Amino acid sequence: MNRLPVIPTLLVALAVATMIGLGIWQLQRKEQKDALLSRYESAVGLPAVIWPTDPDPAALPLFRRSSLLCARVVKIETVSGSNAAGKAGFAHIASCRTSEVEGPDAKVAFGWSERPQSPSWGGGPVEGIVAPHGTQHIKLVSTDAVDGLEILAEPSPRQIPNNHLLYAIQWFIFAAAATIIYLLALRKRTKAS
Incomplete structure (x- = not known):
């Protein structure tokens, strides 16, 4: 009679339980993200x-619509972006001082x-x-044209992905694969005995 190897079985069971837990956590994150996107859509x-x-993170x-005074442009960076017609190109983002003195920085696309x-x-x-916008949390995307440039695509909550369901499925597949591989290894071990 073959005995089940205790330590490998415990390790695989722990790994599978962890993967299932991560899958459940991703399902919970999906619900939270759905609520957040719904809040953004209503804004x-x-x-x-x-x-x-x-800004409070x-x-x-x-x-939401807003406005500010870019009193002094500190620097300009160029990143990939789309125009109002959806054409790919480059977005120009300025780091601005909001007052002539050392006021807080604001990012303006x-x-x-x-x-x-x-x-x-x-x-x-x-x-x-x-x-x-990254570490600064927010930027103001201008809705007016600046000399020589076109208007950027309006930001929309629909541009924010919610991939948590796919992540959950991925963790459940990993858990199933680990279980199947371990069972096949046990079966091979039993036949070899």
Whole structure:
């Protein structure tokens, strides 16, 4: 009579339980992301907000209209982006001081071009839509054209992916594969005995 190897069985059982737990966690994350995206979708038609100088990551006014004064352009970076017609190209984003003195920085996506040219923009009043932006959390995407540049695509909650269901399925497949491989290994071991 062959005995079940205790330590390998415990290790595989622990790994499979962890993968199933991760799959369940991803399903919970999917529900949270659905609620967040629904909140963002409902924010689209709300009135404009005052530009937050110190945005709270837990309560960002994403996809709301806002405005700010870009008093001084500190630097301009160029990243990939789309114009209002959906054509791929380059978005130009300025780091702005919001006052002449050392006021807080604000990111302003001020225009689109087909080539990664280095546009010159001196700042000024900007109206637009609040969109997500990396470590600074938010940027203002201008809804007006700047000299020589086209208007960027309007930010939309539909651009934010919700892949948590796929991640959950992936973890469940890993758990099933690990179980099947281990059972096949046990079967081979039993036949060899």
